[in-house]
Every structure is written in structure tokens, then in C-alpha cells.
Amino acid sequence: MADTLNLNNSRFAEEVERLSGTPVRACFQCHKCSTGCPIGPDMDLLSSQIMRLIQLGEEAEVLGSRGIWLCASCEACTTRCPMGIDIAAVMDTLRMMAIERKVAIPDAHGEKFNRSFLGSVRRHGRVFEVGMMTAYKLRTCDFFADVDKVPQMLAKRKLSLLPNRSGAGKEVRQVFRRAEEEEKKR
Ligand code: SF4
Ligand code: SF4
Numbered sequence: 001m002a003d004t005l006n007l008n009n010s011r012f013a014e015e016v017e018r019l020s021g022t023p024v025r026a027c028f029q030c031h032k033c034s035t036g037c038p039i040g041p042d043m044d045l046l047s048s049q050i051m052r053l054i055q056l057g058e059e060a061e062v063l064g065s066r067g068i069w070l071c072a073s074c075e076a077c078t079t080r081c082p083m084g085i086d087i088a089a090v091m092d093t094l095r096m097m098a099i100e101r102k103v104a105i106p107d108a109h110g111e112k113f114n115r116s117f118l119g120s121v122r123r124h125g126r127v128f129e130v131g132m133m134t135a136y137k138l139r140t141c142d143f144f145a146d147v148d149k150v151p152q153m154l155a156k157r158k159l160s161l162l163p164n165r166s167g168a169g170k171e172v173r174q175v176f177r178r179a180e181e182e183e184k185k186r
Contacts, residue, residue, distance in 0.1 A: 010057035020093040022086040027051040033077035033087050043067035044106075047077050047087050050094070063098040069110030071095075112139040122176045125169030129159055 010025075017024050027048070034046035045053070045067045053062045062068070068091055077087040095114065098105065105111045113136055120132035137143050153159045 010055060012057045012059045012062075013054050016054050016090060016093055016097075019097070020086065020089045022089055023083070024051055024054050024085060024090060026083040027055065027081075027085055028083065030082060032080045032082065033085075036076045036080045038074060038076065039067075039070050039072055043070055047071075047091070051085070051087070051090070054090070060103075062094060063101060063103045064106065065094075066106040066110075068094045068098065069105060069114075109140055109142075112136060115139065118176075122173060124163045124165050125167070125172045126164070128163035130161060131163060 013025055029048055029052060031046075031048045033051075034040055034048040037043070037047055040046055043066070045062075045065045047067075050062055050065065050067065071088070071091040073088050073091065075088045078085070078089070081087060095111075097103075099111070116132045116136040116139060117127060119135055120127045120129075124131070150159065154161075
């Protein structure tokens with residue numbers, strides 16, 4: 001009964017639904033999203049737990065979660081949800097809300113990785129891994145983690161030393177500009 005009242009009254013749930021465009025309150029806790037999440041074992045809160053906490057209006061716990069920053073936006077959860085909830089979009093929304101509300105980020109490296117990733121997409125129209133990792137390492141001052149993997153990745157042609165620009169670079173930059181304009185209106 002208490003949950004029903006909370007579900008109906010959670011302003012936080014309404015806000016997440018409005019910003020993500022997906023019906024979080026339709027979640028009935030089947031856990032299909034969590035069982036398919038490749039990052040699940042490392043998350044403090046699984047995606048299904050995050051959905052439930054949103055329904056209950058537990059904003060501080062959700063926005064302060066490390067899990068929302070570990071989410072890789074792979075959309076495995078979204079494709080598995082029987083209720084058609086776009087969980088990956090919810091995770092994006094929660095990260096955005098955490099930044100806007102200046103919530104202390106439990107894994108500050110996650111936020112720095114996000115910024116480095118988006119900066120690379122904006123500049124090149126798609127991610128340029130070497131440039132993104134350089135920006136990330138400069139932001140975190142963590143210069144030596146994973147450097148041992150670089151020669152192998154270069155040998156297997158998994159990394160390119162020069163950016164491979166997207167033909168849609170102009171459109172991608174427009175998307176970023178539009179997103180910034182929308183953000184200013186809020
Ligand atoms: S989008 Fe995020 S939460 Fe969903 S399955 Fe992928 S990593 Fe997990
Ligand atoms: S798969 Fe959908 S309905 Fe099931 S727990 Fe996850 S969000 Fe809720």
C-alpha cells in the first residue's frame with residue numbers, strides 16, 4: 001500500500017519519465033534487464049533496483065549511485081525489457097540530472113570518461129580512441145593504467161593513430177549545439 005502511494009506521488013519518477021521519454025513506473029521488477037547487464041557485477045545498484053528506487057522517489061540514492069556512471073549504454077537492458085522501458089535512456093538521464101544537481105560523483109573517473117568520449121565524438125563525428133584516451137588521462141592524471149595493452153591493440157589494428165572522421169561530422173556538431181540550446185532553456 002505504501003509503495004502504491006509512493007509510486008503515484010513520486011515527483012522524481014515523473015521527472016525521470018519526462019526527461020527520458022520512457023515509462024519507468026511501468027517496471028514490475030522482472031529483473032530481465034539486470035540479468036543481461038554486462039556491467040551488473042560491478043554495479044552498486046542493478047538497473048532493476050534503480051528503476052524501483054526511482055519509483056519510490058529515492059533521488060539521493062539513485063543520483064549518488066556509482067552504477068549510473070559505470071553503465072556503458074550498450075542497451076542490452078532496453079532490448080530485454082518486456083515493458084518497453086528504455087533503461088539505457090534512463091541511465092543517460094540520471095547522469096545528466098546528477099551533473100545538473102551537482103551531486104558528488106562516486107566514481108569521478110566515470111564522469112571524466114564521459115566528457116572525454118563526448119568531446120571526441122563532437123570533434124571528429126565519431127570516437128577517436130587515441131585522442132579520447134589522451135584527454136581522459138590528462139583529466140585523471142592516471143597516465144600509466146592500461147598502457148601495456150596499447151602495443152597489442154595497435155598490432156591488431158584496434159587503434160588508429162589518426163582520427164577517422166565521420167562523413168556526418170556537421171550533423172553531429174548540430175546535435176551537440178541543439179542539446180546545449182535545450183539545456184539552456186531548462
Ligand atoms: S545500458 Fe547500461 S544498464 Fe543497460 S545493460 Fe548496458 S551497461 Fe547495463
Ligand atoms: S526488464 Fe523492465 S520491467 Fe523488468 S525489471 Fe527491468 S525495467 Fe523493470
